Amino acid sequence: MALRTEELMLNMGPQHPSTHGVLRLLITLDGENIVDAKPYIGYLHSSVEKMMEQRTYLQNVALADRGLDYLTALANEEAYLLAVERLGGIEAPPRARWIRTLMLELQRISSHLVWLGTWGNDLGATTVFLYCFRERERMMDLFEQATGGRLHYVYFRPGGVAQDLPAGWTDRVLEFCDEFPGHLQEYNDLLTGNPIFLARVQGVGVLSKDAAVGMGACGPVARASGVPFDVRKAFPYEAYGEVEFDVPTHDAGDCFARYLVRMEEMRQSVRIVRQAIERLPDGEVRTKVPVAVKLPRGEIYARTESPRGDLGVYLVSEGADRPYRLKVRAPSFANLYALSEMMRGWKVADVIAILGTADIVLSDVDR
Amino acid sequence: MSWELIEHLEARFPEVEPFPRGEPSSAEEPPAHKHDAAKAPVHHVPGAVVPAGRLLEICHALRDEAPFLLDYCSFVTGVDRPEAGQIEVVYHLFSMIAHHELLLKVRVPRDDPRVPSVSGIWSAANWHERETYDLFGIAFDGHPDLRRIMMTDDWVGHPLRKDYVYEDPQWLVDLVTQRRHEAGSS
Numbered sequence A: 001m002a003l004r005t006e007e008l009m010l011n012m013g014p015q016h017p018s019t020h021g022v023l024r025l026l027i028t029l030d031g032e033n034i035v036d037a038k039p040y041i042g043y044l045h046s047s048v049e050k051m052m053e054q055r056t057y058l059q060n061v062a063l064a065d066r067g068l069d070y071l072t073a074l075a076n077e078e079a080y081l082l083a084v085e086r087l088g089g090i091e092a093p094p095r096a097r098w099i100r101t102l103m104l105e106l107q108r109i110s111s112h113l114v115w116l117g118t119w120g121n122d123l124g125a126t127t128v129f130l131y132c133f134r135e136r137e138r139m140m141d142l143f144e145q146a147t148g149g150r151l152h153y154v155y156f157r158p159g160g161v162a163q164d165l166p167a168g169w170t171d172r173v174l175e176f177c178d179e180f181p182g183h184l185q186e187y188n189d190l191l192t193g194n195p196i197f198l199a200r201v202q203g204v205g206v207l208s209k210d211a212a213v214g215m216g217a218c219g220p221v222a223r224a225s226g227v228p229f230d231v232r233k234a235f236p237y238e239a240y241g242e243v244e245f246d247v248p249t250h251d252a253g254d255c256f257a258r259y260l261v262r263m264e265e266m267r268q269s270v271r272i273v274r275q276a277i278e279r280l281p282d283g284e285v286r287t288k289v290p291v292a293v294k295l296p297r298g299e300i301y302a303r304t305e306s307p308r309g310d311l312g313v314y315l316v317s318e319g320a321d322r323p324y325r326l327k328v329r330a331p332s333f334a335n336l337y338a339l340s341e342m343m344r345g346w347k348v349a350d351v352i353a354i355l356g357t358a359d360i361v362l363s364d365v366d367r
Numbered sequence B: 001m002s003w004e005l006i007e008h009l010e011a012r013f014p015e016v017e018p019f020p021r022g023e024p025s026s027a028e029e030p031p032a033h034k035h036d037a038a039k040a041p042v043h044h045v046p047g048a049v050v051p052a053g054r055l056l057e058i059c060h061a062l063r064d065e066a067p068f069l070l071d072y073c074s075f076v077t078g079v080d081r082p083e084a085g086q087i088e089v090v091y092h093l094f095s096m097i098a099h100h101e102l103l104l105k106v107r108v109p110r111d112d113p114r115v116p117s118v119s120g121i122w123s124a125a126n127w128h129e130r131e132t133y134d135l136f137g138i139a140f141d142g143h144p145d146l147r148r149i150m151m152t153d154d155w156v157g158h159p160l161r162k163d164y165v166y167e168d169p170q171w172l173v174d175l176v177t178q179r180r181h182e183a184g185s186s
Helices: A048-052 A059-067 A073-088 A094-122 A126-147 A169-192 A195-201 A209-214 A219-223 A255-279 A331-343 A348-358 A362-366 B002-012 B052-064 B125-136 B170-185
Strands: A008-012 A024-030 A033-040 A298-306 A309-317 A325-329 B047-049 B072-081 B086-094 B101-109 B114-116 B139-141
Touching: A024 A348, A033 A331, A033 A348, A048 A059, A048 A325, A059 A073, A073 A094, A073 A298, A073 A309, A073 A325, A094 A126, A094 A169, A094 A255, A094 A348, A126 A169, A169 A195, A169 A255, A195 A255, A195 A348, A209 A219, A209 A331, A219 A255, A219 A309, A219 A331, A255 A348, A309 A331, A309 B072, A309 B086, A325 A331, A325 B072, A331 A348, A331 A362, A331 B125, B002 B047, B002 B052, B002 B101, B052 B101, B052 B114, B072 B125, B086 B125, B101 B114, B125 B139
Parallel strands: B047 B101, B114 B139
Antiparallel strands: A008 A024, A024 A033, A298 A309, A309 A325, B072 B086, B086 B101
């Protein structure tokens, strides 16, 4: 006798601890196999782009900081200010450019640490979470000493940074840099020494190179699928053209490759931080820019490599002291779109592992 | 390199209208933010305005033909221009092979904004077009799944249009009235 079978629809979210935000996944299952996974988003939509049209260029720094990805506030400020400064012909002094580079790389490490910790936690490796947050706590202290904020800094300003680094701060960062590679080894031992972890991530959630490009995946997700593209190398901004670093890529395109790429990125970030401290020039940290700065008419698309990928700002100015239109090209939005491709054909138990490696932040997706 | 790309595009499709190329600013000029408001807009990213009817053909060529090879669609969005009665649909294309970029613009009337969907050419455009449909009300003909993505399905209006005025949805008004009533009667 033939058994009657049917596909099962499974709702994951909008409230689910592993979505790290408010995401609803509608998963179609054939037995244990994922036939389709459709993300439903918009739960955190606050129309930051509309709000930015009503605030001045200086006020918008705070909005870029808060309204987008809350784990990479500095990277958001950078993307926004890059568009503003390039359109307005505003140049930051050399010391500010190097401080920004330094801060952005520290931000990358701290963001990747949250990713690694929460992903490990999702997979049942709670220890990794505690270890990662131990180091992240130190980084937040460093951020707090330099900028006054722990998550939302509003540190970058049109024409530079808000204030110079406090005395002795770079020494504390160097101390952190000395210890951090040892900690990375620690996380690595905890995870890759664990056969259960490896079985859950190796060969799982494969995204091919063609699919990655076609679906607009970016950042570590695309690089783990063999797309050797990093905005910092291709279109250098701030001091990235003057520092040495490697862009890790992988061909496998699976969860493990995405893990390896992000781990190597943290090592490279330490390298950049060291070079930035070594070469930090003296001088001013901010050029004089009027508070209600007006930008000339025109339009620009500035792109940066945020920890999550290709973060771009498309800015249209009509000559006023506020943007006429500002579009944020969010990396999480692009990577979440590629998620269904990563999930199709895998088991329902792999959903969490795959979702974790996409490293999405829902406030970035929804804006 | 990228402005050369526009010349190639114009040679291949004479009906496209390249963005005006800004004069490179010289060192003697004051910084751009001390600008003259009457000056023509400066386009920092090379691009062209494309007629809606030719969009799909041009996009196919841009993706597949050398020297364009623009295999990556970064975003699709809109810019509302009420004074011109138009909405500009903006496409940013990028080549992962040659590392060059291009902006395409299609101007559509505000009262009936329609463009063909490019999601069949770049899958990545799928969600970006949905977002543009949601926030600007532009209909993408041939889109496989044209639904709102940010706002709820029953939302009225398109928030990123310049004349959009926010109103509380009816269910929220009802809920608040009911809560007030309950608080008053207890």
